[in-house]
Amino acid sequence: MSDLALHxxxxxxxxxxxxxxxxxxxxxxxxxxxxFKRTWVFMAHxxxxxxxxxxxxxxxxxxxxVLVRGEDGVVRVLVNRCRHRAAIVCEQPAGNAxxxxxxxxxxxxxxxxxxxxxxxxxxxxPAVRERLGLTxxxxxxxxxxxxxxxxxPDVPPLTEHLGPGVIDYIDRFxxxxxxxxxxxxxxxxxxxxxxNWKLQLENGMDGYHAGFTHRSFFDVMQRxxxxxxxxxxxxxxxxxxAFRNGHCAIDPETTSRKPLVTRxxxxxxxxxxxxxxxxxxxxxxxxxxxxxxxxxxxxxxxFPNLQLIGIHxxxxxxxxxxxxxxSVRPLLIDGGPEDVNWLRLRYHELFYGPAGFGQPDxxxxxxxxxxxxxxSSDEWLRFERGRGEEQPGDDGDTLLGNVxxxxxxxxxxxxxxxxxxxxxxx
Amino acid sequence: MTEVVDPAAEWSVTQRCAQFVLDExxxxxxxxxxxxxxxxxxxxxxxxPMDPAQVVPGDGLNIVYDDRARLLDRVSRLGSGxxxxxxxxxxxxxxxxxxxxxxxxxxxxxxxxxxxxxxEHVAVARGLIGRNRQGNTDTxxxxxxxxxxxxxxxFGIVMKRVDLLxxxxxxxxxxxxL
Numbered sequence: 221m222s223d224l225a226l227h228x229x230x231x232x233x234x235x236x237x238x239x240x241x242x243x244x245x246x247x248x249x250x251x252x253x254x255x256f257k258r259t260w261v262f263m264a265h266x267x268x269x270x271x272x273x274x275x276x277x278x279x280x281x282x283x284x285x286v287l288v289r290g291e292d293g294v295v296r297v298l299v300n301r302c303r304h305r306a307a308i309v310c311e312q313p314a315g316n317a318x319x320x321x322x323x324x325x326x327x328x329x330x331x332x333x334x335x336x337x338x339x340x341x342x343x344x345x346p347a348v349r350e351r352l353g354l355t356x357x358x359x360x361x362x363x364x365x366x367x368x369x370x371x372x373p374d375v376p377p378l379t380e381h382l383g384p385g386v387i388d389y390i391d392r393f394x395x396x397x398x399x400x401x402x403x404x405x406x407x408x409x410x411x412x413x414x415x416n417w418k419l420q421l422e423n424g425m426d427g428y429h430a431g432f433t434h435r436s437f438f439d440v441m442q443r444x445x446x447x448x449x450x451x452x453x454x455x456x457x458x459x460x461x462a463f464r465n466g467h468c469a470i471d472p473e474t475t476s477r478k479p480l481v482t483r484x485x486x487x488x489x490x491x492x493x494x495x496x497x498x499x500x501x502x503x504x505x506x507x508x509x510x511x512x513x514x515x516x517x518x519x520x521x522x523f524p525n526l527q528l529i530g531i532h533x534x535x536x537x538x539x540x541x542x543x544x545x546x547s548v549r550p551l552l553i554d555g556g557p558e559d560v561n562w563l564r565l566r567y568h569e570l571f572y573g574p575a576g577f578g579q580p581d582x583x584x585x586x587x588x589x590x591x592x593x594x595x596s597s598d599e600w601l602r603f604e605r606g607r608g609e610e611q612p613g614d615d616g617d618t619l620l621g622n623v624x625x626x627x628x629x630x631x632x633x634x635x636x637x638x639x640x641x642x643x644x645x646x
Numbered sequence: 647m648t649e650v651v652d653p654a655a656e657w658s659v660t661q662r663c664a665q666f667v668l669d670e671x672x673x674x675x676x677x678x679x680x681x682x683x684x685x686x687x688x689x690x691x692x693x694x695p696m697d698p699a700q701v702v703p704g705d706g707l708n709i710v711y712d713d714r715a716r717l718l719d720r721v722s723r724l725g726s727g728x729x730x731x732x733x734x735x736x737x738x739x740x741x742x743x744x745x746x747x748x749x750x751x752x753x754x755x756x757x758x759x760x761x762x763x764x765x766e767h768v769a770v771a772r773g774l775i776g777r778n779r780q781g782n783t784d785t786x787x788x789x790x791x792x793x794x795x796x797x798x799x800x801f802g803i804v805m806k807r808v809d810l811l812x813x814x815x816x817x818x819x820x821x822x823x824l
Contacts, residue, residue: 407696407707412816436728440719488713489704545816550707562704566711574817575694575710577723583819584731 225250228640232633235604235626239593242416248541255524255639256281256538259465260361260368260381262526263287265404265533265549267365268314269295273331276314279537280369285357286310286320287367290332297360297369298333303352320354329354363387364394365402366526366533382522385463385617389471389520393528397512397560398505402551404533405565409573410547415586417525417538418636420546423582424527424534425519425628427460427470428605433585437577444486447479458623460606461613466523466635468628480514487566493559500557509560514567521628523635531564532572542590548572548579603629656747663769663794664745666801671740671773674823679721682823687795687802691758692717694808694824698789702759709813709820724823731821736779738822742790745771756791758805765796766804775824787811788824 224231225246231238241247261280264287268276275288277300284300286309300308302322309320309329319336321328328337333354338344359370361378368378375381382390394402413420423429431438442448458472484490498506520528527534529548537545550568552561571578606625613620621627673682686692693703694710703711712720723729746769748756753768762768768791775786789809794801808824810817 405707409696409707409709410816412818433730436723436726436730439726439728440723443722444715444719486715488711488716547816565704565707569708569711570716573707573709574820575822577719580731580819580821581729584733584821 229637232637233600235607235630236600236602237633239596239599239601242418242590242593243541245541248416248538250640252281252283252538254641255636256283257371258375258639259372259524260359260370260375260378261524262522262535263297263360263367263369265365265402265551266295266362266367267403267554268406269367271316273316273318274314275310275317275331277308277310277312280357280371281538282540283371284308285369286354287369288317288331291318292332294332295360295362295367296332297357298329299355299357301355302327303335303354309354332356363390366390381465382467383464383617384615385461385613386467386469386520386522388615389461389469389518390522390528392518393516393520396516396531397553397556398508400512400556401554403554405550405552408547408549409576410545411574411579411583412543412545413583413586414542415544415583415590416542417536417544418632419586419589420534420536420544420582421521421524421632422629423586424529425460425468425470425521425632426626427458427472427519427623428626429582429585433581434578436581437571440577441479441483441486445479445482447482456622460621460623460625460627462610462619462621462627462631463617466632468521468523468631470519470623470628472517472623480517481510483570484510484513484563484567487563487570489566490563493563497557497559500559509557513560513563521632523632530572531568603633659767660745660747663747663767663792663801666794667745667769667771667790667792668742670803671742675738675740677735677737679724679823683717683721685801685803686714686717686806687804688714690714690717690803691805692720693758693805694810694813696813698809698813701755709810709817710808720823724821729821731819732779734780736777736822738824739776739778740824741774741776742771743773745769756807757793758807760793760805762793763795767794767796767801768792769794777822784818786820786824790824 224240224244231241269289272289272291272293275286277286286298286300289295300310302309304327307322307324309322319328319330326339330336333356335349335353338348357369357371358373359375361368363378461469515531525536532548532550535547550565552564603626606621606627610619610621610627670685691703692712695708697706700706724732748768756768771790773788773790777784791807793804795804
């Protein structure tokens, strides 16, 4: 282990982080062990696994896993590694299966992880089936369809870990369109970047950058809608919020909600489809659908790897200290009007994905940060904005700052240091 | 689509379409983006799907799905100096191979759910696109499909479809035109 990884507390101050937090492979290895194995990690939306036998492969930190809904309807998270000689037992991204077979030596596991088949068992050491089922994560819980898992058997119940502050924001996000249930789209944008995962962690909850990093997007929208809009303002009603356990939110709703609806009208086929929607659902519901179509207008961050933004679920997937995949999966209205779901996808494509008008410019900034981190004359990055001016919220679970404050980033790094300590709880 | 039965006439259409799409790629590689955008018709679609089996652009999640207005936005953003993921600009090098013009029965699954009108042709090619930016060069692999509409001496692009070979994998940032 590197010296830096031996003393992670030296890498975080009250309002900044040391550059090696993004660069040191030893720190990354320790994060995989102490963050991704100690706390709840977001896995998937339950609508990705609707039938018994449905599975998808994923990772927790860098450990390969399979999420699978067993024949008993229970979603389990199994380590995707044969207990014999370590080959993965499931090589498909998703599908439906009653069992998984390691194709190296033919060991076969039922979809609840039980080892049920070992070829030529007469030469096998005793009780192999009892001893060597796929490793099942000890904890899998979900909140309103968001499935989390943990390697840590002692992690508190999920809802207690989340707490009332961020749960209120998760609810607002999930109730974004007339409170109707949401369903995950089967397709997902996945972007690979040569940058550390925490740059996305910070950026998804950053209400300061949008007007600058995404100026070209706002310019395009201004030209198309005739309305001048900047994302952030210093209105006191536009807030950044820190909750317990590194969870946070930014809530610029009062400044950005109406423009979101205006942008919908610039989408392909918008005129025809909105008219068709109005005819289908009537005037009152039409206004409700239109308001909810572009999402809740808030960003919700659940430490360490889930962000709820726009109409999508964003999952941060660290691969190594300087490689990360970010997946953004749109949510549609379950059984909702076809025109609404069609326009939601177009709205999402406008900003997000590898060729969107917004998200790629965030990734460019992450890579520019990576180059800047090569400098050793100034080793610190600063999250000072609004420090000391935050106010406690009414619920006792919230610290409130202005939307451009670095309240969320300070909150995230408080949790980072709490988890990285040698004998941390969850 | 007019069914071309005369082999000489068919060959002539293929040659004209091939010349057109090579000229089109040249505009991209010379970064003459506004001239490039002007090749698209008012009802055009510029489309990069994620699923090679997808027929209709709106039926799934896409990497790019532009109507003409959005395409002009895209070009304008790239020219603004503020599309930071393309600053400094990337340079591209399109290598297109074997441009074919499809007969009607082959063309239908590739016509984006449109009924082909008179004077419209469906052309297909495979391509490699080299991309250089900031000291890095990568190679994109794609199948291209065009619906081209006769305009007299040339064509208008009614649809351009780009199926990236790795469209379903994690992709790098693609602030670029293909």
